[in-house]
Amino acid sequence: MSILVVGSVAFDSIKTPFGVADDVLGGSACYFSTSASFFTDVNLVAVIGDDFPQEHVDFLRSRNINLDGLQKSSGETFRWKGRYDYDLNEAHTLETHLNVFESFKPELPENYRDAEYVFLANIDPELQLEVLQQVKNPKLVACDTMNFWIEGKKEELIKTLAKVDILVINDAEVRQLADEPNIIKAAEIVRGFGPRILVVKRGEYGVLMFGEGSIFSAPAYPLEEVFDPTGAGDTFAGGFVGYLAATRNLDEHNLRKATVFGTVMASFTVEKFSLDRLREIEFSEISDRYKKIKLLTEFADID
Amino acid sequence: MSILVVGSVAFDSIKTPFGVADDVLGGSACYFSTSASFFTDVNLVAVIGDDFPQEHVDFLRSRNINLDGLQKSSGETFRWKGRYDYDLNEAHTLETHLNVFESFKPELPENYRDAEYVFLANIDPELQLEVLQQVKNPKLVACDTMNFWIEGKKEELIKTLAKVDILVINDAEVRQLADEPNIIKAAEIVRGFGPRILVVKRGEYGVLMFGEGSIFSAPAYPLEEVFDPTGAGDTFAGGFVGYLAATRNLDEHNLRKATVFGTVMASFTVEKFSLDRLREIEFSEISDRYKKIKLLTEFADID
Numbered sequence: 001m002s003i004l005v006v007g008s009v010a011f012d013s014i015k016t017p018f019g020v021a022d023d024v025l026g027g028s029a030c031y032f033s034t035s036a037s038f039f040t041d042v043n044l045v046a047v048i049g050d051d052f053p054q055e056h057v058d059f060l061r062s063r064n065i066n067l068d069g070l071q072k073s074s075g076e077t078f079r080w081k082g083r084y085d086y087d088l089n090e091a092h093t094l095e096t097h098l099n100v101f102e103s104f105k106p107e108l109p110e111n112y113r114d115a116e117y118v119f120l121a122n123i124d125p126e127l128q129l130e131v132l133q134q135v136k137n138p139k140l141v142a143c144d145t146m147n148f149w150i151e152g153k154k155e156e157l158i159k160t161l162a163k164v165d166i167l168v169i170n171d172a173e174v175r176q177l178a179d180e181p182n183i184i185k186a187a188e189i190v191r192g193f194g195p196r197i198l199v200v201k202r203g204e205y206g207v208l209m210f211g212e213g214s215i216f217s218a219p220a221y222p223l224e225e226v227f228d229p230t231g232a233g234d235t236f237a238g239g240f241v242g243y244l245a246a247t248r249n250l251d252e253h254n255l256r257k258a259t260v261f262g263t264v265m266a267s268f269t270v271e272k273f274s275l276d277r278l279r280e281i282e283f284s285e286i287s288d289r290y291k292k293i294k295l296l297t298e299f300a301d302i303d
Numbered sequence: 304m305s306i307l308v309v310g311s312v313a314f315d316s317i318k319t320p321f322g323v324a325d326d327v328l329g330g331s332a333c334y335f336s337t338s339a340s341f342f343t344d345v346n347l348v349a350v351i352g353d354d355f356p357q358e359h360v361d362f363l364r365s366r367n368i369n370l371d372g373l374q375k376s377s378g379e380t381f382r383w384k385g386r387y388d389y390d391l392n393e394a395h396t397l398e399t400h401l402n403v404f405e406s407f408k409p410e411l412p413e414n415y416r417d418a419e420y421v422f423l424a425n426i427d428p429e430l431q432l433e434v435l436q437q438v439k440n441p442k443l444v445a446c447d448t449m450n451f452w453i454e455g456k457k458e459e460l461i462k463t464l465a466k467v468d469i470l471v472i473n474d475a476e477v478r479q480l481a482d483e484p485n486i487i488k489a490a491e492i493v494r495g496f497g498p499r500i501l502v503v504k505r506g507e508y509g510v511l512m513f514g515e516g517s518i519f520s521a522p523a524y525p526l527e528e529v530f531d532p533t534g535a536g537d538t539f540a541g542g543f544v545g546y547l548a549a550t551r552n553l554d555e556h557n558l559r560k561a562t563v564f565g566t567v568m569a570s571f572t573v574e575k576f577s578l579d580r581l582r583e584i585e586f587s588e589i590s591d592r593y594k595k596i597k598l599l600t601e602f603a604d605i606d
Contacts, residue, residue, distance in 0.1 A: 017484075086484040181320075181389040183507070184527045204486070205508040206520075217509075217599050219520035224487045256602040290605055296520050297600050299559035302593055 001245045002041035002066070005032050006106050006131045007121025007234070009046040009070070010078040013095075014273065016228045017086055024274035025056050027078065028121035028144070031231035034278050035238025035265040036119075037063035038286060039246040043112045045069035045131065047104045049077040059279070068109040073100040088229050088270075089203040108134040117245040119237060120164070122146050125157040132163055140250065142166040142241050144233065150177050158193050167195040168237045171202045183208070184215075197255065199240065199262075201233050209259050216256050219296060221267035221289055228273050232266040235278070239265030264289040304548045305344035305369070308335050309409050309434045310424025310537070312349040312373070313381040316398075317576065319531050320389055327577035328359050330381065331424035331447070334534035337581045338541025338568040339422075340366035341589060342549040346415045348372035348434065350407045352380035362582070371412040376403040391532050391573075392506040411437040420548040422540060423467075425449050428460040435466055443553065445469040445544050447536065453480050461496050470498040471540045474505045486511070487518075500558065502543065502565075504536050512562050519559050522599060524570035524592055531576050535569040538581070542568030567592040 007029030013022045033042040043066040050072065060067060081095035106127055115135050120128040120143035128143060143164045149157050150173060157177075161167060167190065171183065177193075178186035187198050187210040198210040204226070206219040240262030247254055264286050268277045310332030316325045332349040339345050346369040353375065363370060384398035409430055418438050423431040423446035431446060446467045452460050453476060460480075464470060470493065474486065480496075481489035490501050490513040501513040507529070509522040543565030550557055567589050571580045 181391075182527060182529065184525050202508065205505065206522075208522075208525075215525055215599055216602070217522035217525075218602070219509075219522075222487050222511075222518055222520075224485060226485065253603060257605070260602055287605060294602070294604060296518055297602075299519070299521070299563055299597070299600075300556060301597060302560070302590060 001116055001248055002043055003036055003117040003119060003241055003245045004043045004045065004108070004112050004115035004135065005029050005036070005119045005121060006045040006128070007032060007119075007123060008078050008101060009048050009052070010080055012230055012274065013079070013081040014228055014230055015083045016088070017084070018225075018227050019273070021228070021273040023079070025059075026080065026231060026274060028123075028234040030060070030275065031234035031269065032119060032121055032238040032241075033060065033065045034063055034275050035235040035269070036242030036245070037065055037238075038265070038281075038283060039239070039242030039261070042066065043069060043115065045106050045108060045112065047071045047073055047078075047100050049073060049075045049100045052077050059275075069107075069112055071104070071107070073103070075100045082230070084229065088226050091230070106131045116140065117241060119143065119241050120160070121234060121237070122149075125149050125153050125160040129156070129160045129163070132160070140165050140241075140244065142168060142237065144168050144237060145173070146170075147173055147176060161190075162194040164195045166197040166199060168199040168201065168233070168240065170233070171200055171205075174198070174200050199259065201236060203229070203232075207236070207259055207263060209255060211252060211255065214252060216259060218256075218259050218263050219293065221263060221293055222296070223267060223271065226270045229270050230273075231269050231275070235269040236262040236266040238262070260290055260293055261286070263293065304419055304551055305346055306339055306420040306422060306544055306548045307346045307348065307411070307415050307418035307438065308332050308339070308422040308424060309348040309431070310335060310422075310426060311381050311404060312351050312355070313383055315533055315577065316382070316384040317531055317533055318386045319391070320387070321528075321530050322576070324531070324576040326382070328362075329383065329534060329577060331426075331537040333363070333578060334537035334572065335422060335424055335541040335544075336363065336368045337366055337578050338538040338572070339545030339548070340368055340541075341568070341586060342542070342545030342564070345369065346372060346418065348409050348411060348415065350374045350376055350381075350403050352376060352378045352403045355380050362578075372410075372415055374407070374410070376406070378403045385533065387532060391529050394533070409434045419443065420544060422446065422544050423463070424537060424540070425452075428452050428456050428463040432459070432463045432466070435463070443468050443544075443547065445471060445540065447471050447540060448476065449473075450476055450479060464493075465497040467498045469500040469502060471502040471504065471536070471543065473536070474503055477501070477503050502562065504539060506532070506535075510539070510562055510566060512558060514555060514558065517555060519562060521559075521562050521566050522596065524566060524596055525599070526570060526574065529573045532573050533576075534572050534578070538572040539565040539569040541565075563593055563596055564589070566596065
């Protein structure tokens with residue numbers, strides 16, 4: 001089953017302690033789609049400027065990503081410039097140029113409106129809701145958000161969350177959204193806003209998934225070299241929703257497997273700039289890391 | 304098999320967002336011993352002042368903790384005063400009064416010198432080494448340390464670590480000791496100093512255990528109320544070493560179980576001030592939380 005994703009396509013300029021990249025392919029919709037494409041087909045909705053090179057379009061197509069919903073506007077593509085210090089868990093934004101993204105009105109092509117699996121990447125919650133209103137009968141709606149919207153558009157965000165099944169969000173953002181420092185309590189508060197499943201991303205500390213009366217804890221895949229964390233969260237979401245859509249099964253058991261697949265996908269993204277590592281991998285490498293996470297977490301029962 | 308522990312017995316004064324406690328029983332050796340006492344017998348080496356009340360001595364005895372090595376000096380008992388804000392992962396020290404601890408020379412009673420399981424709690428690494436030299440033929444030596452010694456006595460600490468099998472230490476301290484921000488690389492560097500097993504405590508993010516070619520990741524037990532984190536690390540160590548000593552088995556399989564038991568013990572300590580929660584629990588509650596951590600981490604294999 002294919003997925004509908006709405007989000008950003010961007011050029012990123014990034015400095016980490018390990019290197020520098022200028023105007024490389026990025027954006028939430030790119031990371032999500034490329035990651036999800038290892039599991040299922042993706043229908044992408046986003047906007048690019050007239051500076052967007054054909055080679056990037058070709059790459060996305062090569063991953064079986066449907067670009068009927070990729071609008072081209074006159075002007076420059078969205079640009080983000082950021083820096084990471086040794087604490088790679090925290091991105092420092094240096095510049096944001098919305099460019100064509102500023103007037104982006106997501107318009108779903110007719111062939112996208114039957115989508116059953118939807119991912120609303122981190123964009124204005126009002127746009128997220130507009131997209132959702134164009135989808136006829138979604139089976140699963142997942143979404144992401146960030147501190148910027150929690151601070152500036154909390155009311156609109158909560159309205160969107162009422163229509164969402166799964167919220168995928170950062171540790172600090174859950175606490176902020178719930179106004180509660182304890183993560184267990186914060187999760188319950190946020191689940192009260194609508195999403196029956198809450199997936200909390202904790203960077204190198206892994207992921208917590210909260211469901212009805214259950215919690216699942218998955219560690220991050222241990223890496224000796226974390227080169228650039230940009231896109232890790234969207235890549236996680238791509239693996240997570242991608243696996244759910246491919247298997248068409250939303251039970252707890254399968255949600256846990258999806259969480260681990262998401263974790264694995266994110267572990268590749270952070271090993272190189274941009275989508276460079278995702279461009280190289282084979283599915284066997286994904287399975288291999290899944291099995292390693294299994295070994296990492298196993299311990300014996302007691303009587 | 305009984306354990307020998309050397310560390311502090313203290314009065315703690317603590318302020319957290321949830322309450323205030325004055326001059327309550329604390330200290331690394333107290334937390335460790337009480338926690339380990341749920342698994343095996345403990346021989347304690349520490350110093351108290353002449354202000355130390357009989358009721359605390361009686362409590363430790365009631366837990367089958369041998370106090371032949373508890374020296375009584377004239378003067379006041381070690382006192383620590385600290386504060387936690389909403390980020391309960393970080394303690395802010397307000398006052399430290401070493402008092403009788405300042406001139407503490409650990410002297411092992413004759414009946415302690417055959418100890419097979421030894422825990423050197425967080426004290427001056429030179430004292431840790433002196434204790435070790437009094438033990439005839441230890442089977443397992445575990446130890447803790449802190450940033451204060453890493454900064455002030457790194458050379459002495461590294462000399463002690465050469466004699467240590469298991470180092471139990473905080474996340475930030477491993478990175479500091481190794482001078483390496485990546486935790487996987489830092490762990491290998493620190494294992495190079497001597498300890499074949501490194502247990503990295505990450506507060507609410509759980510524990511990573513590094514062995515020869517293996518890593519084990521255990522989450523923290525999810526708690527809705529973390530009241531006071533003081534003593535969590537020593538309580539972890541007590542459960543961890545306590546279980547190993549009780550089962551006399553140091554294979555990977557058993558080290559993982561010990562890690563989970565340590566995690567469970569720490570989860571009780573943080574629910575109340577001082578040792579108050581540990582005073583109440585039964586072994587069945589420990590088993591229950593062990594099983595819940597198992598459920599928290601389980602996910603299915605893939606083909």
